[in-house]
Amino acid sequence: MPTRDVQTLSDQELLQRVAQGDEDALVALYDRYGRLVYSLAYKILQDHQLAEEVTQDVFTNVWRAAASFDPKKSRFTTWLTSIARNRAIDLLRRRRARGLTGGRETELNTAITRADERLSPEHHLQALAVREALEQLPPAQREVLELAYFGGLTQREIAEHLGIPLGTVKTRVRLGMLKLKELLSPHGPPGNGRSGQKETNALEEQSKVRKKGV
Amino acid sequence: MSREEHDIVLELLPAYALDALDEEEKGRVERHLRVCPRCQAELRLLKETAHLLAYTVPLYDPPFHLRERIRLLVATGRPSHDVSPRGGLKGVVRTAVWARPTPLTALVLILSLITLGLFSWNIHLKGELASLRDETVDAHELGEVMLEYVESPDNYELHPIQATDASFPAHGIILSDRLRRRMILLAKGLPRLENDEAAYMVWIQDERGHAIPIRAFHCDEQGRAVLLFTLPKEPQDIVEIGVSIAQGNPPMTPVRPVLDGKLR
Structure with a gap:
C-alpha cells in the first residue's frame, strides 16, 4: 500500500483504507469530519455527553461498515451525516418518550460563526x-x-x-x-x-x- | 407500477428524504422504490439535499480525548500498551473486598458529595489545559441522572473505588447507569498534582484487558471531583475502572494510579 500522508487522501481513498483496517485513515476522517458530526449531534440532542456518544458510535460504525459503502449510491458526506443524524434522532426520540428532552434551538443557523473560520x-x-x-x-x-x-x-x-x-x-x-x-x-x-x-x-x-x- | 402510484410517491419523496413520513406512507414509498429507478435517482438527490442541512449547525469542538478513544476502540485485537497505565490496570488494582453500600448510605454519600461538588463547581484549570473546560460537570445533567437513580434504582449499580496507595486518603463511588452507558464518578481525597503532572484521567479496562482512556479532569483544592461521562462500551463489558495521574498535553501518558475499583 502506498504510504502517502493520509491527510492528502480523498475521502474515498481514506474510506478504502479504513475498510482495510487502517486506523490512521479513520482518524484522518475524524479530523476532517469529527467536528461536523459532533456539532450535528449536539444540535439535535442539546447535550454534550450524548453528542460525544453519537460521535463515537458514528466513527466506530464507519470503521465496521466502510467496506459496504457504495460511492455509486451516495456521497461519503451524505452517508456520514445520515448515520450521525439517524443515531442522534433515535436517541432524541427515546429521550422524548421518557420525557427527558429540554429546550431546543428552533432556528436554522444562517449566520457565519467564528467557528467556521476553522x-x-x-x-x-x-x-x-x-x-x-x-x-x-x-x-x-x-x-x-x-x-x-x-x-x-x-x-x-x-x-x-x-x-x-x-x-x-x-x-x-x-x-x-x-x-x-x-x-x-x-x-x-x-x-x-x-x-x-x-x-x-x-x-x-x-x-x-x-x-x-x- | 401504475403512473398514479408513481406520481403519489414522487410527491412523498421529499418528506421521505427528511424521514418525516408516518410508517404507513413510508412503507408505500419503500415498496415503490424497489421497482422505480427514476424515484431511486430522485431520492438520492433529495437525501443529499436534506443532509446538507447538517452544514448549517453552529460548530463545537468535540472533547479532545474522543479522538484517541475512537482510535483505541477500533484497534481490535491490538493491545493498547502505548496508552495504558503502567502495567495496565491489572497489577495496580487492589483485591480487597469492599462491603457493598446499602442504597440509603450510598444515596446519602452521593448527595453529600454532590453538594460538595456543587460548591466547588468552578474547577481550577491550568492555562495550557484550556481545552478541558468542557469537562466541567453539567449540574442539570447530573441532577437528572440522580433523580432517575432515586426513581428507578434498579437501573443503576453502585461500585466503591479506593486509593491505590495508603499514603493518601482517596476514595469514592461509581454510579453506573446500565441503560444509557453513563457513569458518575464521585471522589475525594485525591492527591495533589506534581509540577509535571497535567490532570487526572479516568480509565476503564474491558474483559480483553484493553485499557481505554475516558476523560481527563481536575479536582478542587480539597481533592474533590464530580464527573459525569459516557462509556464507550456497555457497562457489563467493563471489568475495572481506575483513575491515574497523567502527563502530557493532552494528558494521555499515565504516570501513577490513584483510584481503582472492580465493576464485576
Whole structure:
C-alpha cells in the first residue's frame, strides 16, 4: 500500500483504507469530519455527553461498515451525516418518550460563526452555499425542514406542534425541499436572491390553490 | 407500477428524504422504490439535499480525548500498551473486598458529595489545559441522572473505588447507569498534582484487558471531583475502572494510579 500522508487522501481513498483496517485513515476522517458530526449531534440532542456518544458510535460504525459503502449510491458526506443524524434522532426520540428532552434551538443557523473560520475551505464553501440557499426559502418552509431534520418530527407531529393543517405542512416540506434541491444543484437555480423567494412563495400559493381544487 | 402510484410517491419523496413520513406512507414509498429507478435517482438527490442541512449547525469542538478513544476502540485485537497505565490496570488494582453500600448510605454519600461538588463547581484549570473546560460537570445533567437513580434504582449499580496507595486518603463511588452507558464518578481525597503532572484521567479496562482512556479532569483544592461521562462500551463489558495521574498535553501518558475499583 502506498504510504502517502493520509491527510492528502480523498475521502474515498481514506474510506478504502479504513475498510482495510487502517486506523490512521479513520482518524484522518475524524479530523476532517469529527467536528461536523459532533456539532450535528449536539444540535439535535442539546447535550454534550450524548453528542460525544453519537460521535463515537458514528466513527466506530464507519470503521465496521466502510467496506459496504457504495460511492455509486451516495456521497461519503451524505452517508456520514445520515448515520450521525439517524443515531442522534433515535436517541432524541427515546429521550422524548421518557420525557427527558429540554429546550431546543428552533432556528436554522444562517449566520457565519467564528467557528467556521476553522473549517476546511470546501466545508466552508458548502456551509455558505447551504445557508445562502436557506435564506431564499420562506421562513415557514425553513421552519418545517428544521423541525423534521433536527427535531426528528414527522409531518403529522409538525402539524400538531405548530397547530396548522397537515396539508399545509406537507406542502411546505415538499416545496421547501424541492426549492433547496434546485438551489443547491450543480447547475444552480434559474434565479437567485429575492427572486428565488418570490418564486417559492408563488409556488406555495399555486399549490394551495391546486389542493383546494382537488 | 401504475403512473398514479408513481406520481403519489414522487410527491412523498421529499418528506421521505427528511424521514418525516408516518410508517404507513413510508412503507408505500419503500415498496415503490424497489421497482422505480427514476424515484431511486430522485431520492438520492433529495437525501443529499436534506443532509446538507447538517452544514448549517453552529460548530463545537468535540472533547479532545474522543479522538484517541475512537482510535483505541477500533484497534481490535491490538493491545493498547502505548496508552495504558503502567502495567495496565491489572497489577495496580487492589483485591480487597469492599462491603457493598446499602442504597440509603450510598444515596446519602452521593448527595453529600454532590453538594460538595456543587460548591466547588468552578474547577481550577491550568492555562495550557484550556481545552478541558468542557469537562466541567453539567449540574442539570447530573441532577437528572440522580433523580432517575432515586426513581428507578434498579437501573443503576453502585461500585466503591479506593486509593491505590495508603499514603493518601482517596476514595469514592461509581454510579453506573446500565441503560444509557453513563457513569458518575464521585471522589475525594485525591492527591495533589506534581509540577509535571497535567490532570487526572479516568480509565476503564474491558474483559480483553484493553485499557481505554475516558476523560481527563481536575479536582478542587480539597481533592474533590464530580464527573459525569459516557462509556464507550456497555457497562457489563467493563471489568475495572481506575483513575491515574497523567502527563502530557493532552494528558494521555499515565504516570501513577490513584483510584481503582472492580465493576464485576
